Amino acid sequence: MKLILDAMARLEKWIAGICIATIMVLMVMDVFGRNVLKDGIVWAQKLSLHLMLWAGLLGASITSSKGGHLRPEIADKLWPKSFQPVLKSLEHFLISAFCATMAFFALKYILHSLETGDKTPVTELPMWLVQGVIPYTLASMAVRHFTYAFISEIRPKDLNEAEEALQLEAEVSGKGE
8 A cells, every 4th residue: 555655646746846847937938928029928827827726736645645734733742642543543534534525525516617618717728627636636635644544554754843843943042042
């Protein structure tokens, strides 16, 4: 299962990277066109927004694969250390359930866009294509966290960004006095 999750993360990184690289190229071409040729690329900014949506949501999925996700870290201190493994499994299971539920509703939304044939303004791309990253990302995180709930050996260590930032601030403040 770890190989599958790692392959998903690699693919997500590649797609997000391609999105960001494409945004950079589009923006340079558009700015050059507007400032030098006096005529920019009409659809460049809108397409860049679509690509930023894809890159950002894929980034959220990539972050979850590395153990970084939104969760209340304060609760970690409320329970005895011996209960932590059970809490971690429960935490990942609840994150998975939330993501799976949201993926279901996002998929329903996408199917509605597909049925109605909605298109994005300016770029005229099918709306479902632009929105398609939403249920994928949520489903990817659901699968990932469901796996982490039951296979703790492949679960990444939590990043605990807030706690680490507070500790760093305390260290810096202590040295400055």
